Each structure stands twice: as C-alpha cells, then as structure tokens.
Amino acid sequence: MEVYILPDEDAIGEAIADRIQKVFENNANANLGVATGSSPLPTYRALAARVADGKLSFKNAHFFMLDEYVGIDEDHPERYHNVITTEIASKVDVDPANVHGPEGNAPDLEAAVKEYDQLIKDQGGVDLQILGIGSDGHIAFNEPGGSLVSRTHVGVLTKQTREDNARFFDGDLSKVPTHCVTQGLGTIMEARELCLVATGAGKADAVRELIEGGISALWPATIMQMHPNAHVFVDEAAAAKL
Numbered sequence: 001m002e003v004y005i006l007p008d009e010d011a012i013g014e015a016i017a018d019r020i021q022k023v024f025e026n027n028a029n030a031n032l033g034v035a036t037g038s039s040p041l042p043t044y045r046a047l048a049a050r051v052a053d054g055k056l057s058f059k060n061a062h063f064f065m066l067d068e069y070v071g072i073d074e075d076h077p078e079r080y081h082n083v084i085t086t087e088i089a090s091k092v093d094v095d096p097a098n099v100h101g102p103e104g105n106a107p108d109l110e111a112a113v114k115e116y117d118q119l120i121k122d123q124g125g126v127d128l129q130i131l132g133i134g135s136d137g138h139i140a141f142n143e144p145g146g147s148l149v150s151r152t153h154v155g156v157l158t159k160q161t162r163e164d165n166a167r168f169f170d171g172d173l174s175k176v177p178t179h180c181v182t183q184g185l186g187t188i189m190e191a192r193e194l195c196l197v198a199t200g201a202g203k204a205d206a207v208r209e210l211i212e213g214g215i216s217a218l219w220p221a222t223i224m225q226m227h228p229n230a231h232v233f234v235d236e237a238a239a240a241k242l
C-alpha cells in the first residue's frame, strides 16, 4: 500500500485525477469505480476540469457505484445515484446509461445484489476504484464486524454511520435509512487499483488502523493491505495519529 500525505484536499484531488487520467490514456473504455461522500469531491472537480479542457474523456467509460441506501425515494437528493449524477456524471461526458449502481429499491433485493456483482464482472471489472473511509473504518457500507471477503450484499447501517450521515438528512437521525446495498469487500478488492481519500481529524483513528493496524474485520478498510495496487491519500490532520 502506498501512502501519500499531501497538503490539502485539492492536492489530493489532482493526484487521484492524475492516476485516473493515466488509466484512461491506456484504455478509453475503462471502468471507473465512483464513491459518494465529501472525500472524493475534489477529485470530481479535478476530473470535470480536465474533461472541460479536452484532456480526458469518459465517453466510452462505465461508472460503477459502491453502494446505495435501501428504501430511499427515487428523487431524494441523497439517493446515491442522484448524488453521483449531480457531483460527477452530469459534469463529465459519461453516458448516463453507463452509470451503474446497486438497486436499493428492487422488489427482490437479494437477486438485485447478485445481478450487480455479476454485471461488474461481465463488464470486465473495475479498473480504478475511488474510496472514502468512514470514521469507524468502513469502506462503501461494509461496517465493522462484517466479512472481509463479502460480495455485494444487503447490509444494516451502524448507529455511528447513521449519525455521521444525519447531516445530509436535516440532522434528523430518524430520516436516515437503516439499510443499504453495498459492494462487498471481496468485490471491491477485485478492482485493479484502489485510491482511498481521507481528510480531516475525524478520520485519524481510521487512518492509523488502515495503515498501521492488523488486518481485522473490526476495521474493514484494513483488508486493503492485501491489495497489490492500493494508494491512500491523506492530509496532515488525517495523518496525525500515524
């Protein structure tokens, strides 16, 4: 695992955009794994600027999302498909039909998660996956205590994650969904390259465990230590406990 301590989130965004650009220079049909949360936003801004300048194109790309809330209204701004559309897909030249995510409102969720896992494989797998990290060390919605080799599955959100995300639901915990559908850690680990972003003091414990802790289901992101091409981008505040 390569660790980069950079001065601020814009430097991180540019560094990850450089890696993404390299992937797409080698293969214009590559598959990009996109993540929600605030951490990837500087990367998305950097990507949109490069597309606007003609330096990068996602015309032939497919985007694969990590996760989705279960039971959230289709037009809710916090539905992850809508977040990804707003923050990145609508700002670059990707075909909206090529933006894929696990379906949180499918009548048969168990069938839907299996189909999504298969779709990623059928499309050739994710070339580069952007990741954030929860303050409890979760990636996507793989919460502490879950399997380190899981496939895409239906999950229960922990109280801490629901509290962390309540800010997106008028600060009202009762409005935060209780369940999710998420790529499993086994699915995420199949991406050919992982780029994880963590900024701010709130991530310092998770970053310490990710980089210096033992591999443990109690800190799900630690499985990334087993990945042959994983890159972790942090600012000084997130690196403070290393």
Ligand code: GLP
Residues within 6 Å of the ligand: 035, 036, 037, 038, 039, 040, 066, 067, 131, 132, 133, 134, 135, 138, 139, 140, 141, 161, 165
């Ligand atoms: C949610 C998402 C994760 C994300 C995490 C951290 O729980 N499911 O994919 O990494 O939030 O979000 P942020 O980057 O806003 O701290």
